[in-house]
Amino acid sequence: MNAECNARSLFRAPRPVVLRCLLAAALLWMLSSACLGQVSPAEIVNPQLRAAEEKYFTELKALHHAVGSTKFPFPFALSRYVGLDPQQLPGTDTRGVEFVRFHERVVLKTSGNYNAAYNADLLTQNQRASRAFREVILAILQQLTQIIPPDVSCDAVGFEISYHVRRQTRGSDYEGKEILVVVLDRADAFGFPRTASVGEQQDILNRSEIYLNGQEFGLALGERDPLNVEVLARPASGRPVPATAPAARSGTRTQVSGATENVSPALRRLGAPAGATESRPTPPSGTGGPDPPSASAPAATPADAERLQAKYQSHLEALAKAGVAGLSFVDYAPPSLVIFRNQVVLQLTLRNPLRLEKDTSSIYKRAAQSFDLFLAPQLKALLEKIPADEEIQGLDITLLNQLAAKPNPTSEALEFICPLKSLHLFVGAEITNQELINQSVVLVNGVRIALNLQLVE
Numbered sequence: 001m002n003a004e005c006n007a008r009s010l011f012r013a014p015r016p017v018v019l020r021c022l023l024a025a026a027l028l029w030m031l032s033s034a035c036l037g038q039v040s041p042a043e044i045v046n047p048q049l050r051a052a053e054e055k056y057f058t059e060l061k062a063l064h065h066a067v068g069s070t071k072f073p074f075p076f077a078l079s080r081y082v083g084l085d086p087q088q089l090p091g092t093d094t095r096g097v098e099f100v101r102f103h104e105r106v107v108l109k110t111s112g113n114y115n116a117a118y119n120a121d122l123l124t125q126n127q128r129a130s131r132a133f134r135e136v137i138l139a140i141l142q143q144l145t146q147i148i149p150p151d152v153s154c155d156a157v158g159f160e161i162s163y164h165v166r167r168q169t170r171g172s173d174y175e176g177k178e179i180l181v182v183v184l185d186r187a188d189a190f191g192f193p194r195t196a197s198v199g200e201q202q203d204i205l206n207r208s209e210i211y212l213n214g215q216e217f218g219l220a221l222g223e224r225d226p227l228n229v230e231v232l233a234r235p236a237s238g239r240p241v242p243a244t245a246p247a248a249r250s251g252t253r254t255q256v257s258g259a260t261e262n263v264s265p266a267l268r269r270l271g272a273p274a275g276a277t278e279s280r281p282t283p284p285s286g287t288g289g290p291d292p293p294s295a296s297a298p299a300a301t302p303a304d305a306e307r308l309q310a311k312y313q314s315h316l317e318a319l320a321k322a323g324v325a326g327l328s329f330v331d332y333a334p335p336s337l338v339i340f341r342n343q344v345v346l347q348l349t350l351r352n353p354l355r356l357e358k359d360t361s362s363i364y365k366r367a368a369q370s371f372d373l374f375l376a377p378q379l380k381a382l383l384e385k386i387p388a389d390e391e392i393q394g395l396d397i398t399l400l401n402q403l404a405a406k407p408n409p410t411s412e413a414l415e416f417i418c419p420l421k422s423l424h425l426f427v428g429a430e431i432t433n434q435e436l437i438n439q440s441v442v443l444v445n446g447v448r449i450a451l452n453l454q455l456v457e
Contacts, residue, residue, distance in 0.1 A: 039080075039098045048106060052099040052153045059148050064097050066143040067110070071332040073135050074116040082111050082162035082179055103209070105155035107183060108148065110140055117164035119446035125178075126226040129212055129219050132163050132180050142193045150190045156209075157189035158182065182219075183209040198222060198302055206232045222302035222339070299342035304391065308344055309337045312387045319385050327378055328353060330400065340417060343393040346386055350375075351400045358403035358410060363444045368453045370399050370414055372433060380427045383420075394419045415443040 044050040078096030096111045118128040218227030323329030333349040401412040418440040426436040
């Protein structure tokens with residue numbers, strides 16, 4: 001979704017001194033526009049796009065600022081060109097909000113790079129795209145609809161978001177990228193944040209243009225697999241759009257679940273951040289985590305999680321305030337109800353105050369220390385504050401660990417997904433810490449581990 005924009009000289013002058021003055025003024029205008037993070041109308045050749053850029057220049061700058069101030073689960077940076085490697089990000093063109101032409105329509109486009117690394121072993125392609133949509137596109141869309149007037153002079157609102165995908169193969173980590181493109185009709189874009197249900201949101205997506213890595217894609221919110229695009233009521237004019245990032249076309253490649261990957265070191269972050277509302281992936285079979293629903297109990301759905309979220313919203317808001325004040329909750333990821341193994345679990349994110357050393361410890365030792373020394377003492381107070389509802393089957397607790405390391409400190413996300421029944425037995429001293437861990441799922445940066453608390457001490 002590249003803009004039809006090229007820099008050009010608009011004036012001629014008969015005298016060199018006048019020419020130099022005009023060129024200096026034009027250069028100053030373009031430099032000041034770049035500093036403001038917005039494409040200058042003077043750079044745009046297409047008259048229709050230039051007129052739209054001029055008319056809404058103030059609103060576009062405000063949107064750029066609002067997106068830059070938004071707290072995403074992982075860092076997000078506006079960029080005119082997506083899919084860049086981390087080392088290419090400094091100095092890149094950050095003017096990621098502009099009017100472009102796409103499939104014969106004028107589109108208000110927002111593009112950027114999302115620094116999340118989703119684990120391809122745990123998340124399907126559709127689950128990764130769903131998370132990127134929820135965590136980035138929906139957050140920006142909520143800002144956009146508050147700043148841009150609903151009668152804006154365009155046909156559609158589009159997003160082009162790049163994010164990382166990683167997989168461990170034969171002891172090595174491979175990391176690449178996926179690029180998600182979503183183009184909503186203008187009316188659908190402004191109506192989407194006001195939709196009352198996942199079903200209504202899905203209906204809008206079903207009639208929108210969506211591409212993943214340049215191929216038409218049937219994004220299904222909260223589902224493991226995508227929809228069949230051939231049965232969706234989408235515009236006949238829609239056609240595949242190429243992934244535009246130059247970085248996605250260089251280097252050694254391998255394929256992981258449809259993602260083009262660089263065989264190179266990269267940031268390793270949790271692929272299942274707190275705050276997402278769609279289903280979590282089902283970890284490998286075996287004991288651990290909430291018990292699967294019995295034959296008589298129907299599997300919970302994302303709609304059930306949303307219903308319970310609405311029912312207990314005030315309770316969860318009070319929990320968030322109490323958690324930030326006294327239980328080390330982070331303030332940017334409020335408690336939320338999600339689906340894990342077809343059951344509703346309450347998702348919480350805490351910042352671990354313990355000082356942990358990366359160079360002199362292992363992930364297993366840090367996980368054991370984090371549980372025994374920080375999380376376990378918190379559980380009794382935590383359980384007293386959560387909603388008492390038999391439909392809520394477990395807690396999904398993410399601990400954010402800050403690791404001392406040379407030359408630079410790093411971070412680590414540790415996730416405990418525990419059945420509520422087992423948690424109550426543990427705080428009542430009826431089972432041991434190891435028995436609770438055995439009945440839970442433990443993830444480190446999105447990868448499930450086996451944890452023996454005594455063995456790693």
